[in-house]
Amino acid sequence: MIRSVIEGDGFLFELGPQSCLVDAPLFSLIEELGLVDKLLRANSRAPRYVLHRGRLRAVPLGPGALAGTSLLSARTKLRLVREFFGRTHPPEGDESVAAFVGRKFGDEVLVRIVAPMVSGIYAGDAERLSVSAAFPALLRYELEHGSVIRGALKSPRAKGEMKPTLCSFQDGMKMLPAALAESLGDALWCDTQVESIRSVAAESSTAPRSARFQIAILRRGAAETISADAVIVSTPCDASAQILRDVSPRFAETFGQIEYAPVAVVSTGYARKSIGNLLDGFGFLVPRSEGLRMLGTVWNSSLFPDRAPVGHVNMASFAGGATDPEIVAWPEDEIAAHVTKELAQILRITAPPVAIRVQKYARALPQYNLGHARIIETLANLTAATPGLFLAGNYLSGPAVGACVAQAAHTFDAVFAQLSRNP
Numbered sequence: 001m002i003r004s005v006i007e008g009d010g011f012l013f014e015l016g017p018q019s020c021l022v023d024a025p026l027f028s029l030i031e032e033l034g035l036v037d038k039l040l041r042a043n044s045r046a047p048r049y050v051l052h053r054g055r056l057r058a059v060p061l062g063p064g065a066l067a068g069t070s071l072l073s074a075r076t077k078l079r080l081v082r083e084f085f086g087r088t089h090p091p092e093g094d095e096s097v098a099a100f101v102g103r104k105f106g107d108e109v110l111v112r113i114v115a116p117m118v119s120g121i122y123a124g125d126a127e128r129l130s131v132s133a134a135f136p137a138l139l140r141y142e143l144e145h146g147s148v149i150r151g152a153l154k155s156p157r158a159k160g161e162m163k164p165t166l167c168s169f170q171d172g173m174k175m176l177p178a179a180l181a182e183s184l185g186d187a188l189w190c191d192t193q194v195e196s197i198r199s200v201a202a203e204s205s206t207a208p209r210s211a212r213f214q215i216a217i218l219r220r221g222a223a224e225t226i227s228a229d230a231v232i233v234s235t236p237c238d239a240s241a242q243i244l245r246d247v248s249p250r251f252a253e254t255f256g257q258i259e260y261a262p263v264a265v266v267s268t269g270y271a272r273k274s275i276g277n278l279l280d281g282f283g284f285l286v287p288r289s290e291g292l293r294m295l296g297t298v299w300n301s302s303l304f305p306d307r308a309p310v311g312h313v314n315m316a317s318f319a320g321g322a323t324d325p326e327i328v329a330w331p332e333d334e335i336a337a338h339v340t341k342e343l344a345q346i347l348r349i350t351a352p353p354v355a356i357r358v359q360k361y362a363r364a365l366p367q368y369n370l371g372h373a374r375i376i377e378t379l380a381n382l383t384a385a386t387p388g389l390f391l392a393g394n395y396l397s398g399p400a401v402g403a404c405v406a407q408a409a410h411t412f413d414a415v416f417a418q419l420s421r422n423p
Contacts, residue, residue, distance in 0.1 A: 237393075
């Protein structure tokens with residue numbers, strides 16, 4: 001889904017992830033690919049906003065900001081103080097993000113800050129998202145310290161640990177997969193369809209060694225069979241279920257329990273003089289209580305250089321998600337018209353966009369809903385029962401680019417360890 005395109009007279013639009021939070025594992029990969037000099041870093045202090053009663057208000061990102069924010073009432077601020085000094089214990093069983101935040105901080109924090117953030121990260125529904133699967137650190141803070149705020153303050157980064165930084169690349173996010181493809185060379189086969197994977201029974205101790213898997217593929221229209229000692233399936237859940245149907249029918253049943261949220265990305269370019277807002281910051285999120293359809297907007301040209309021609313701005317807005325999947329089924333021109341109308345209302349825009357691109361994803365992001373940990377445990381048991389089979393993907397340990405890179409590194413370690421035991 002990482003795609004960067006040029007539209008109009010020089011608008012660099014991102015059709016998938018707009019940027020990435022670079023931590024140590026991702027930076028190590030960027031370094032290995034020789035992309036460090038192409039890396040662009042956003043201002044870490046760029047404010048984030050939430051729409052509240054029709055106005056953009058800065059999201060409080062620290063204790064001082066929380067005390068002074070107009071997003072929260074005095075009653076809620078007092079509750080935050082009590083949470084810091086108090087001690088609670090999580091209930092038995094899986095708990096939704098909404099239940100967790102409501103129990104700890106109250107409905108204002110949930111509706112005005114956390115639920116929009118959940119839409120921004122997962123395109124998800126806080127009422128259905130599992131706090132243990134989607135935000136495990138919050139649950140850990142309560143378990144270890146009795147307080148989320150106290151736990152966060154007492155859990156600083158390890159000495160020397162890299163502070164994650166919001167980044168992109170000189171020519172857009174596409175530079176990362178393009179560099180990966182180039183580094184793989186002829187080992188990477190594109191335009192190739194995997195029909196099925198079959199697990200081959202282990203040979204007897206006296207028989208000659210044979211590969212563990214037979215992979216049926218269509219390559220350039222011709223059927224082929226590949227033998228492999230190890231297979232990493234890193235496709236989305238629906239494709240993984242289809243590919244692994246001959247290994248075990250339980251894969252299809254288990255993968256089918258992971259839902260996906262649809263998302264429409266509306267990239268727009270405007271003349272700067274037509275916008276009444278300064279666009280000083282990262283962008284904004286829209287709570288469902290505001291009665292609008294859009295989820296939020298990222299001000300890309302405020303974060304990174306050369307995203308728009310001189311005198312213009314570039315932004316990306318999002319609609320759909322688990323709370324409003326119907327809008328993604330609309331025709332692209334209708335989605336564009338609706339989102340730009342809401343943008344004009346929020347940012348005081350007086351002229352139509354000079355460039356626009358709509359990208360729809362019917363299955364954009366996997367949902368870490370209640371019961372997700374049990375699903376992942378079942379998948380782990382199924383792969384463990386098939387030595388040489390491994391899974392990788394954004395449904396396992398987080399949907400962000402950095403989380404996928406870190407998880408891929410763990411997968412590689414597991415593959416290497418198994419092949420080393422069976423040379």
